[in-house]
Amino acid sequence: MEKKVTIIGAGNGGFAAAADLTLGGYQVTLYHDEARKKTVEELMKTNTIELTGVKGKEKVKIYKVTTNMKDAMAESDIIMSTIPAYGQEYIANKMLPYLRKEHKIILTPGSTGGALVMAKIFYEKGKFDGVKIAEMHTLPYACRKTSPTGVKILLECKKLYFAAFPAKYNEEMYKIVKKMYPAVELIKDVLETSLNNGNPVSHPAPVVLNAGKIEYSKGEHYHYREGITPSVARVNQKIDLERQEICKLFGYKAIDIKDRLYLMGYAPKRETLYECYRDSEVFNPLKGPKDLNDRYLTEDTPYSLVALASIAHKLGIKTPVMDSVITLASALKDEEYWENGRTFNDLGFEGMDLEKIKDFLQNGYE
Amino acid sequence: MEKKVTIIGAGNGGFAAAADLTLGGYQVTLYHDEARKKTVEELMKTNTIELTGVKGKEKVKIYKVTTNMKDAMAESDIIMSTIPAYGQEYIANKMLPYLRKEHKIILTPGSTGGALVMAKIFYEKGKFDGVKIAEMHTLPYACRKTSPTGVKILLECKKLYFAAFPAKYNEEMYKIVKKMYPAVELIKDVLETSLNNGNPVSHPAPVVLNAGKIEYSKGEHYHYREGITPSVARVNQKIDLERQEICKLFGYKAIDIKDRLYLMGYAPKRETLYECYRDSEVFNPLKGPKDLNDRYLTEDTPYSLVALASIAHKLGIKTPVMDSVITLASALKDEEYWENGRTFNDLGFEGMDLEKIKDFLQNGYE
Structure with missing residues (x-):
């Protein structure tokens, strides 16, 4: 079954992975939730994705497109989820009835704690025996859908x-x-992968610090090119330094966001984070949110920034700039992100100190 | 001496007051700091202010324009300061050598604690005997200079x-x-007047929540019309509710900002703060800051928001939204507004509990 992969989620990332892995010789089953079947209706007619961009221009016929989770889970041992953080719990519960001990679940990306959240659900429902979960710190691609069948x-x-x-x-x-x-x-x-998720650093603060413009202009706004000015980038950098403090506490490498963006290929090497964003050919064309109901705010604040701040607070690290972004995002949206976001306990860490968490991450439940 | 007034500060407010009070039959001496003499050089040639706007179109010849504090303090018993918060301490020290017990100092506006800050300086230097200080919660006018001699x-x-x-x-x-x-x-x-200063509610949050736009567009931005969208106004309203909690603790009327704007004549009566700003003929034409070195941020954050939050924290009231705006303003500007702003102790409250503060406000030093 090693050359068979089921991809969960037919968004930008799911489309890109389905085409790319098919080209790489994998038998790809692409699953999308029945409730949002429209997304894949067009694709289901031909199973063919029109791929463009840096991996070439090609029509890629994938093995199967389905909205049936039972089928999706039966086809492959490798289950690769590209869904956003807010769908992870929902999807984990959908997977539950069809989980086999051979299943290897890979979250691309984990989006700050995704593997831990899924593991907690599987464990609490008694289905974690033999199942392995892993995560990447980011989606393997920068990509955008170009049509209902193109990416x-x-x-x-x-x-x-x-x-x-x-x-x-x-x-x-x-x-x-x-x-x-x-x-x-x-x-x-998987805490180190989560701590290297760049979204909580790059997304919520610039949205908050341009909230009026985004709402007034109805999204006539380039997130990086216009939104991340020198002063805004300074806020991002301070958030990254707070994140790095958590990395240090756990003994992880505290890779500065500037360096990581360079290593990933997102940005050139520059002195300041402002210059990294400014000179990035990947970031430059990206428009900002159309309104404040955008994942840059509504996913990356409660699921990622809250998770980071919650871990920090429990372990005695101060994160005033993260906290302020969370509080203002909550006020802007009239939401209670501190209460409803992903917290220390949601990651399975309840009652644990630093050493206990380290042991848990290495050895898992029991 | 009751018909003689010395106005300290030849900014927008000083010009407006000088013209208006002269028309009201007062002998007005207008003082401006020698170090920024340029501001009044043109006016000194004729002593005549060209007044326009709601008080009529008129050339108003005022009694005297001076950059000499000794003269300024000698001319009148009523000393009316229109200077910004960040100049209050400087000016208090300049006044010191010429203070007489007949002097009545009126801060228009107090800008959150101005009277208390001045009183503390006069008291500590042994010059508070007989001198009386008062403050208004706001400048008596909405006004703008139109030229070096016009307002x-x-x-x-x-x-x-x-x-x-x-x-x-x-x-x-x-x-x-x-x-x-x-x-x-x-x-x-004077704490009640300070708690009714509207600037810490109306200014810093919208600047922070439009910081990227202001910096990117170099000020091509209308503070109220474009900057205060429904979501941004929600943040302002939450800040106002935090301010009202402090009012309640002291037994002051907790006048909602919407009502106060209506009472002052700034905005019509509306259901929401967003609509108040949106439908205000006074606010609508006002452009926003040209950059982030603007008083809307650099005066109203450290001198007013920090003062409110500092009082609240000392007396056990939580102000998470104010705190977040202060922290993000500090991060944007790379300043330490929490440390360098106007705090509980700067107001003369050091070591006092609620009852002590109330008594101090009533009876003063000793």
Whole structure:
């Protein structure tokens, strides 16, 4: 079953992965939720994705497109989820009835704690026996759908941090994923991948700091080119420094966001984060949110920034700039992100101190 | 000496007051700091201000324009300061050598704690004997200079909350000021006037929430019309609710900002704060800051928002939205507004609990 992959989620990332992995010799089953079947209706007629961008211009016929989770889970042992953080819990529960101990679930990306959240659900429902979960720190591509059957890959990331939960399965999972994505680099555990998610640094603060413009202009706004000015980039950099403090506490490498963006291929090497964004050919054409109901705010704030701040607070690290972005995002949206976001306890860390968490990440439940 | 007034500060407010009070039969001396003499050089040639706007179109010849503080303090017993918060300490120290016990100092506006800050300086330097200080919650006019000798009064405020420090001189000071400004309404004390300063509610949050746009567009931005969208106004309203909690603790009227804007004549009566701003003829034409070095951020954050938050924290009230705006403003500007802003101790409250503060506001030092 090693050359068979089921991709969960037919968004930008799912389309890109389905086409790319098919070209890489994999039998790809692409699953999308029945409730949003419209997304794949057109594709289901021909199973053919029109690929453009850096991986070439090609019509790629994939093996199967389905909205049936039972089929999707039966077709492959490797289950690769490209869905956003807010869908992870929902999808984990959908997978539950069809989980087999052979299943290897890979979240691309984990989006700050995704593997831990899924593992918690599987464990609590008594279905975690033998199932292995891993995550990457980011989606392997910068990509955008171009039509109901087309996708453009703007960038294939040159660095994909990867780890399994529990980390004792790191090597086993790494061998499988390395064949699919040679850019993967094995790191300590799934908290380290989560702490290298760049979205909570690059997305919410610039949206908050341009909230009036976004709402007034109805999205006539370039997130990076216009939104991240020197002062705004300074806020992002301070958020990244707070994130790095958490990395240091756990003994992970505290890779500055500037360096990671360079290693991934997103931005050139520059002195300041402002210059990195400014001179990035990938970021430059990206428009900002059309309104404040955008994933840059509504996913990356409660699911990622809250998770980082929640871990930090529990372990005695102060994150005033993250906290302020969360509080203002909540006020702008009239939401209670601090209460409803992904917290320390949601990751399975309830009652644990630093050493307990480290042990848990290595060895898992029990 | 009751018909003689010295106005300190030849900015928008100083020009408006000088012209208006001269028309009201006062002998007006207008003082401006020698170090920024350029501001009044042109005016000094003729002593004549070209007034336009709601108070009529008229050339108003004022009694004197000077950059000599000794002269300025000698000419009148009533000293009316229109200078911004960040100049209050500097000016208080400049006044010191020429203070007489007959002097009645009126800050228009107090800008959150101005009377208390000045009183503390006078007291500590042994010059507070007999000197009385009072403040209004706002400048009596919405106005803008139109040239080095011209000013336009857009609005004469219909409500001016007023009190003296210590409040035992309230009636005495009120009698004097009522003649100058019939719109004054006497309230409890100078903390109540400070808590009714609208700038910390209306200015910093929208600047922070449009920071990227302001910096990117170099100020091509209307603060109210474009910057205060429904979501941004929601943040302002939440800040106002935090401010109202402090008012309640002290037993002051917690006047909602919507109502105060209506009472002052700034905005029509509306259901939501967004609609108040949107439908205000005074606010609508006002452009936003040219950059992030603007008083809307650099005065109203450290001098006013920090003062409110600092009082709240010391007395056990939580102000998460104010705090977040202060922290993000600090991060944007790379400043330490929490440390360098106007705090509880700067107001003379050091070591006091709620009851002590109330007594101090009523009776003053010793």
